[in-house]
Amino acid sequence: MIKVMHYTDAPAENVEQGASGVKIRWIITEAMGAKNFVMRHFEIAPGGYTPRHQHAWEHEVFVLAGQGVVATAEGDRPFKQGDVVFVPAQELHQFRNPGQESLSFLCLIPSPSKCNL
Amino acid sequence: MIKVMHYTDAPAENVEQGASGVKIRWIITEAMGAKNFVMRHFEIAPGGYTPRHQHAWEHEVFVLAGQGVVATAEGDRPFKQGDVVFVPAQELHQFRNPGQESLSFLCLIPSPSKCNL
Numbered sequence: 126m127i128k129v130m131h132y133t134d135a136p137a138e139n140v141e142q143g144a145s146g147v148k149i150r151w152i153i154t155e156a157m158g159a160k161n162f163v164m165r166h167f168e169i170a171p172g173g174y175t176p177r178h179q180h181a182w183e184h185e186v187f188v189l190a191g192q193g194v195v196a197t198a199e200g201d202r203p204f205k206q207g208d209v210v211f212v213p214a215q216e217l218h219q220f221r222n223p224g225q226e227s228l229s230f231l232c233l234i235p236s237p238s239k240c241n242l
Numbered sequence: 243m244i245k246v247m248h249y250t251d252a253p254a255e256n257v258e259q260g261a262s263g264v265k266i267r268w269i270i271t272e273a274m275g276a277k278n279f280v281m282r283h284f285e286i287a288p289g290g291y292t293p294r295h296q297h298a299w300e301h302e303v304f305v306l307a308g309q310g311v312v313a314t315a316e317g318d319r320p321f322k323q324g325d326v327v328f329v330p331a332q333e334l335h336q337f338r339n340p341g342q343e344s345l346s347f348l349c350l351i352p353s354p355s356k357c358n359l
Contacts, residue, residue: 127314127335128328129321132304153302153328161352162279164302164326185270185281187249187304187348197244204246209281211245211270218244231304233350235278 128157132166146173146222155236165232169193169222177219182240184218184232186210191228194221245274249283263290263339272353280353285346286310286339294336299357301329301349303337308345311338 132152140147146169153164169175169191177196192205195212196219204210210230212218222228234240249269257264263286270281286292286308294313309322312329313336321327327347329335339345351357 126316127312127319127330127333128326129312129319130326131324132326133324152304152326157328158330159300159302159328161300161356162302162350164304164350183276183278185276185279185350187269187281189306195244195246199243202244202246207248207250209245209247209249209269211274211276213244213275216244231348233279233281233302239278 135166137168140175143176143178144174146170147175155238159236161236161239162233163236165234167220167230167232169220169228171222171225171227173228174221175219177217179215179217180240181214182235183214184210184212184234186212187231189229189231191222191226192224193228194223195219196221252283254285257292260293260295261291263287264292272355276353278353278356279350282349282351283346284337284349285344286337287344288339288342291338292336294334296332296334297357298331299352300331301327301335301351303327303329304348306346306348308339308343309341310345311340312336313338
C-alpha cells in the first residue's frame with residue numbers, strides 16, 4: 126500500500142561514534158518494504174559533523190536547508206540548499222556544518238541488509 | 243570521486259506518454275556511477291499530472307515545494323512540502339498538482355538497468 130507521511134513523523138535519533146551535533150531520522154525503511162534503498166534525513170547543528178569514514182556503499186544526498194562542507198580525499202567541497210552530493214562507495218567523506226544555521230539534508234543508501242549494516 | 247552540483251545543473255526534459263505539465267531532471271544517474279538507485283527531480287505545473295500506471299519498481303518521493311495528490315488503488319491521498327511518499331512495486335499511482343503553485347519533488351528509483359527501463 127502507498128504510504129504518505131511527514132518526514133518528522135520518523136523519530137530523530139542522535140548519531141554517536143565520531144559524530145557531534147547530528148540527528149538522523151530513518152524515513153523510508155526496509156521494514157516499510159524498501160528492499161533496494163532507504164531514505165534518511167540528517168540534521169547537523171552549527172559546528173557539528175558526521176564521522177570521517179569510508180564504507181562499501183554509496184550516499185545520494187540532497188541538501189534541503191542550510192550550508193556545509195563535505196570533506197573528500199581531494200579536500201573540502203562546500204555545498205548549500207538545492208545542491209546534490211554523490212559519494213561513491215569506498216570514498217572517504219565527512220559532512221560538517223561550519224555555518225550559523227542548522228543544516229538539513231536527505232541521505233539515501235542501499236537497504237541495510239545489502240550493506241551488512 | 244565525490245560530486246557536488248546543484249540539481250538545476252541537470253537539464254529539464256518534458257515527460258510525455260500520459261503526462262501533462264511535467265518536467266524531469268535526472269540528477270544522480272547510473273552513468274555517474276550510481277549502480278543501485280538513481281535520483282530524479284520532478285516539477286509539475288498547476289493542473290499537471292504524471293501517467294497513471296504501475297510498474298515493477300518502487301518510488302521513494304520527498305516533496306520539496308507545493309502540494310499535490312497521489313492517486314492510489316484506495317483513492318486520492320493529499321501531500322505537501324516535507325511529506326514523503328513510498329510507492330511499493332506494482333502499486334497503481336499517479337501524481338497530480340491541483341494547486342495554484344508549482345509542485346516540486348524528488349523521486350528515486352532503482353537504477354534503470356535493474357528496472358529494464
